[in-house]
Amino acid sequence: VPRNPKNSGELALIDHIRTRASTIPSRHLRLGIGDDCAILAPPTGHELLVTTDFSLENRHFRRSAHPPEAIGHRALARGLSDLAAMGATPLACFLSLALPGSIARHPTWLNRFLDGFLALAAQHHFPLAGGDTSESPRISPKNDGFVLADITALGSAPAHRALRRSTARPGDFLYVTGALGGAAAELSALLKRASKPGAPHLASEMRPSTESATGNHPHLFPQPRLAVGQTLLRRRLATACIDLSDGLSTDLNHLCTASNVSAELDVDRLPAHSLTAALTNAAQIAAILHGGEDYELLFTAAPTTTIPRSIAGVPITRIGVILKHVPRRPRLLIVSGDTRFELLPQGWEHLK
Numbered sequence: 403v404p405r406n407p408k409n410s411g412e413l414a415l416i417d418h419i420r421t422r423a424s425t426i427p428s429r430h431l432r433l434g435i436g437d438d439c440a441i442l443a444p445p446t447g448h449e450l451l452v453t454t455d456f457s458l459e460n461r462h463f464r465r466s467a468h469p470p471e472a473i474g475h476r477a478l479a480r481g482l483s484d485l486a487a488m489g490a491t492p493l494a495c496f497l498s499l500a501l502p503g504s505i506a507r508h509p510t511w512l513n514r515f516l517d518g519f520l521a522l523a524a525q526h527h528f529p530l531a532g533g534d535t536s537e538s539p540r541i542s543p544k545n546d547g548f549v550l551a552d553i554t555a556l557g558s559a560p561a562h563r564a565l566r567r568s569t570a571r572p573g574d575f576l577y578v579t580g581a582l583g584g585a586a587a588e589l590s591a592l593l594k595r596a597s598k599p600g601a602p603h604l605a606s607e608m609r610p611s612t613e614s615a616t617g618n619h620p621h622l623f624p625q626p627r628l629a630v631g632q633t634l635l636r637r638r639l640a641t642a643c644i645d646l647s648d649g650l651s652t653d654l655n656h657l658c659t660a661s662n663v664s665a666e667l668d669v670d671r672l673p674a675h676s677l678t679a680a681l682t683n684a685a686q687i688a689a690i691l692h693g694g695e696d697y698e699l700l701f702t703a704a705p706t707t708t709i710p711r712s713i714a715g716v717p718i719t720r721i722g723v724i725l726k727h728v729p730r731r732p733r734l735l736i737v738s739g740d741t742r743f744e745l746l747p748q749g750w751e752h753l754k
């Protein structure tokens with residue numbers, strides 16, 4: 403199918419995004435939106451780190467339940483968290499959007515999406531350096547299509563120093579930043595509220611400012627741990643690192659499989675997010691172990707390395723130990739008092 407030339411609405415949209423994006427200064431961006439390519443100047447002696455993520459309506463968010471600011475924030479937070487996991491410094495991000503015609507013509511929703519996206523980008527000196535837009539295909543007379551936000555995040559790290567998930571060693575201790583289960587707890591409260599008949603839509607009623615967005619909304623406004631990742635790299639504290647996007651059990655399994663090791667978690671040490679207190683005991687432990695999208699960092703360090711109680715203001719908790727993997731034995735164990743259980747990684751389910 404030949405590509406249609408952009409219509410005037412799309413060009414106006416790109417111009418609008420370009421004007422708004424120009425507010426984030428950067429030392430590493432030589433040329434941003436407006437030419438055929440962006441030009442980046444990574445710091446001398448650094449390697450480039452690149453990650454992509456797309457956020458698809460009704461898969462990763464719902465327009466009826468999520469404020470547009472949160473959808474923009476979360477679209478970028480996923481990429482930033484991947485950079486954080488490898489200890490990278492953010493360089494520039496790219497955003498490609500498919501938008502239903504109703505949004506493309508009346509960009510209130512888009513402006514609020516950009517409020518959330520650009521506030522998080524500015525917080526991390528992460529200029530929006532390019533992208534693309536298109537109108538989503540209409541699905542039916544009543545449904546003019548879905549929102550898709552596709553981001554590319556570029557960062558850099560000193561050559562050969564980026565943190566990896568494949569380098570944990572038996573005997574290392576296992577640590578996590580922040581608290582766990584908050585995103586799952588907030589999401590379940592959000593969906594419960596959105597499903598109540600007659601309840602006002604959170605999306606229309608809630609317009610969080612960037613100041614109030616920090617800390618108390620682990621699902622809507624997760625805070626990627628870039629400063630922690632950079633400190634782990636700079637001070638050579640971690641042997642391996644991964645971010646918690648799919649949930650502790652799943653991401654720990656990723657780290658252990660990549661490193662060919664096993665791990666033992668101490669259930670009594672796991673830091674529960676305060677929002678999980680509203681859940682039943684079973685739901686609370688499920689949110690902590692399997693709830694996705696906390697965007698905390700899970701890392702390992704040699705037992706001889708002193709890990710601070712907090713890094714860049716974020717509490718660090720030791721939650722277990724890395725063991726030698728024995729074939730046909732469980733990869734993940736969980737210890738409660740004197741009892742050991744096998745922990746099965748439970749995949750994170752996207753919104754249904």
Ligand SMILES: [Mg+2]
Pocket residue numbers: 483484487644645647
């Ligand atoms: Mg990741």
